[in-house]
Amino acid sequence: MTTGNTGASARADANRRRILDVALAELLHDPDASMDQIARAAGVVRRTVYGHFPSREALIGTLVDGAVEALTAADAGARRETADPAEAVARSVLAIWEIADRYRLLIGLAQRTVTVQGIRDRLAPLRENKVAVLQRGLDEGVFTSPLPAPALAYVHEQLLFAVMEAVNDGLLDAREAGRAAAVSVLTAAGVPASEATALVAGSSR
Amino acid sequence: MTTGNTGASARADANRRRILDVALAELLHDPDASMDQIARAAGVVRRTVYGHFPSREALIGTLVDGAVEALTAADAGARRETADPAEAVARSVLAIWEIADRYRLLIGLAQRTVTVQGIRDRLAPLRENKVAVLQRGLDEGVFTSPLPAPALAYVHEQLLFAVMEAVNDGLLDAREAGRAAAVSVLTAAGVPASEATALVAGSSR
């Protein structure tokens, strides 16, 4: 057993997890959601939430930690030794897409909470990876862009958010979205559309 | 004199304008800035702000109206009868870029305030234009993207924000940013990098 829980504390664990899940969803579409909103949405009383997390800050912290962890894992797992920067980017996007919602929340909160700097710090390694790959691609001529690599990384991120929002608004089928996002990221980096499409089709099976 | 004001009301007008300016800046980097923060930043007492705007809502409303107006004007002025969708997009981006900061605030607030729907409504015409041009480009084969036109419009917008943020963070020279953004938007839409570059260079002089 992952946690040696007996009896009531099993329920407690389930509650804790459900609170986290629902908090994620709730904060996603309203970053200023109150503890009460979150508690109600989780089918629980506000007091109970405070039983699991000492403060709003702590709740969000836990959320952020989880998201960063998942994100890093997905990214690392995806870019197992690929020589081609374009393919690396394609795979990374597809992998990250799997946990897209969490990633989106993460940024949404990053722009808000006082913890801004803390989050940016925790994300730094991930971003550095991305920038490195982009830089390599630009150097090798695989990518063509008037933007420097770090700026291209910003574009990269925001582009993902745009596609996520398109999915949320029903403009796009969720199953196709990941591939479409990957293609868009690549073409935005200057990879010819035909190449990008082929590459993504190849990476996604 | 633009407004035929005599005496004290001239000062009042200047204050009103300064409050709007500083509120824009303040809300930009903290969408939840309080009336007190804004007032202090404007070198004025909170009570004075309420003298000019009956409520926080009203202040933001005025801000949004101004931004939408400027935005619409820039966009309309830029796309004076251009047959080529790609060129239309390039010009539009360059024009919008001029008032980029306001545009960015607009969206930042759109995701927050209760006025969400109101803002989206006001922006609807502008967005429709954009989607129409993108759709035409996709139909004509000038653009190539796995994304449908409305989703591409989202990408379009978010991409501009990304470049703006890059400028804010000093990753990019502000004077080059507009052209770089335009090129990126076009390539993201599937226009070959070389064409996009040439097109933007042509449109920007």
Added chain:
DNA sequence: GGGGGTCTGCACAGCACTGTGCAAATGGGG
């Protein structure tokens, strides 16, 4: 040197939220 509009500096009520305390209810496992 007033007069009229403007800014200031308080004071106040109302509201929503956070975090905490405590006694009672609940419900599953030994």
Added chain:
DNA sequence: CCCCATTTGCACAGTGCTGTGCAGACCCCC
């Protein structure tokens, strides 16, 4: 069937913000 952790339901203090009222200071123009 009873125990024990958990959950509930309330109550409370503290805080920060909004919007308003009002008297007095301020200052430019006539």
